[in-house]
Amino acid sequence: MLAYFPYLLALVIVIVFLIMLANRIRIAYPVLLVVAGLIMSLIPGIPAIHVSPELIFVIFLPPLLYEASWSISWKELWKWRRIICSFAFVVVFLTALSVAFVANAFIPGFSLALGFLLGGIVSPPDAVSAGAILKFVKVPKRVSSILEGESLLNDASSLIIFRFALVAVATGQFVWYHAALSFAWMLIGGTGIGLLIGWIIMKIQRFLPTDANMDIVLSIVTPYIMYMMAEEVHSSGVLAVVSGGLLLSNKRYHFLSGTSRLRGVNVWESFVFVLNGLVFLLIGLDLPQITAGLKGVGFSSAIGYGLLITAVLILGRILAAYGAVVVTLVMRNFITVADSRNPGLKGPLVLGWAGMRGVVSLAAALSIPVYLKDGTEFPERNLILFITFIVILCTLLLQGLTLPHLIRKIKLPDFKDYIPEAQADDLIEKELATRSLQYVSENYTSQTQTHPFLYQLTSKWKNKEIGDTESSISVDIKEVYADLLAQQRLWLLAKNEIDKSLDEDVIRKHLHRIDIEEEKLKHL
Incomplete structure (x- = not known):
């Protein structure tokens, strides 16, 4: 690991300059980082960074989810809870289902279980990409709030699907009532553990003599504790981090000093900046390793499969966005909704087109074990990795580069949700x-x-x-x-x-x- 240290430092410097360039030419930095990583991977002699698959989630996901839960507005999350939950749970499940059937029908050797596994990996849109793109254009607050809230919760739902599909592939069976009990435990247990640890951390910082440095260190280790504790008892580590993060974020003014809040914001912005940069650069750098592992599948065929799955994801999300409008217009006759007005055709189009994939999809794909418990190779692992890479690359380049122009072109209406x-x-x-x-x-x-x-x-x-x-x-x-x-x-x-x-x-x-x-x- 020590031999890689200068290389890692060089990567951080490259990330800084690439993001400066992205800001200069006004494009989302995830797009530039992925392309740069792809170009760098073709340079002879560039060392490959191998991270243990089981550590991918532990290293990157907890702090990224925790920071997102601190940034989001609880008031906005509650106001748009119905559409956020529908996108984060219902749409994610339907997306995974669509991918499963398409993969089973058109990709040789893909069972429904493998299709669900792939669907769970590629179904969640990436919050970082959408946030980086929306920075350059002005959108109504409701659109950004829905995207932020969805991205906070869809990681949990997609990873639950991923975990169940992984078990089905490994064992060759799926017992629905066992799955239902496991699903309930993952939801309840993960949420409960996150809230409990968040409450304990809050009491520690409130009643013990901590200073700003101690508070910041505690804030960094907290998401890792939440995640690992939840995973240790086979519940959802993602939900634990999200629920605990939301609790602490909502109570921050009751147990943290102003100094801790001010310094913590700066530390976390820098920390997440480096993590996001490394992840998107690694997406591009991993391509040679992924393509080298393709066996029995032609390179052009693998690209075709990736483009097919990408098309399913884009079309499915756009249909889901307009479907959500129809459901809202029907349900407003029976329940109180956040906004009963017809949003028209423009808002759902932007919401549907903002479906770039990124960090979570890469982490999930890389966490697939190389071998099953009986010692045999995990079926189609490298093809799943390659398809995931194509999906991330295509959605970032196609949707990421065109989303700002789409928003400027259609000129979203001012919904007047808030006072200017x-x-x-x-x-x-x-x-x-x-x-x-x-x-x-x-x-x-x-x-x-x-x-x-x-x-x-x-x-x-x-x-x-x-x-x-x-x-x-x-x-x-x-x-x-x-x-x-x-x-x-x-x-x-x-x-x-x-x-x-x-x-x-x-x-x-x-x-x-x-x-x-x-x-x-x-x-x-």
Whole structure:
């Protein structure tokens, strides 16, 4: 491993420069990284990196899922829960089913079990790719929220299908009631373990004397603990990380200090940046190893199979997107839905076209064991790997490169789900000023009249302005200002719960500002 260390450092530097280039030419960096890895793999003498298949999930998935669960808005996840769950569970299952039947019918030697295995691998769209692409174009909040929420949950459902299919291939049988019990345990056990470990971590950080460094280290090891504990008892490690991450994310302002939140964001952004970069570069670098393992299948035939499965995935997702609209329009007559208006043809088209595959599909494919328990080779393993690679490459290049142009061309309507950001900022600042003035007048009237810092602060609030206040202040006035900031945070959290017309990203921006103000207060 030590011999590979300089090579790994070089790869990280290459990743940084490629992402800089991707930002410069305004394309999604996963596309450029995969293509660059593919080109690098053709250079003679480039060493191949072999990662043990069983370690793929443990190394990459837990932190990537944990970071995604911290980034997503719980309010958005709940608001669009029906369509998110339908895409994350129903559509994933139907996609795997479609792939299974097509593979069984058109790929020689593929049983239905192998088809389901392939379907479980390639069914989940990749959140990183979609997020990197949507960064360059403006889409309605509902579209980005649905894509983020779906990607957070579809990994769990697809990997559950993958695990059951793996057992069916290995044993040659599928007992439905055993599968049903296992499925229930994976859902309940995984979710329960994640919530339990999240609760324990939260109590540790709340009641023990931790500092920012300790909090960040705990945040890094937490997803690994959740994942490995759940997998150890044969439940879903993915669901454990997602459920535990959502719990801790939703409670972050109750057990983490502002310093820990500010520093943690920077550390996690860098950590996930490197992990994502390595994964997408490895996708391209793995091609020679994958193609070398093809046995009994011509190279052109294997490419054809990959293109066939890619077409099934793209067509199936687009049909599912429009099918979800039809179901929503029917069900609005019987239940309350997030939005009963007809979204038209444009929104579902974007949702259907944003189906790039990536990290999870690669990790699942590489985790297929080389040999069965009886010592025989796992059937069609290398062909499954090759088809997965073709699917990832084609969806990234075809959909990834064309999605921004599609969004600009069709001009999605403004669904007016939320107050515009500028208006929301103004509303929040004015109400914060009003609430703060009221709190000061009730609790700190005498200090306001005698100390210039508080007098300056209240003057700005009276003018409905909240800005920087640079001044040397005494310890007791620092305590007053810290109390005011704490009250502002509590009001913002309550406002986010009550007012459904406010985008949670705007609320988080103001919460972040309060954390910065608290950090500045330590140095005044």
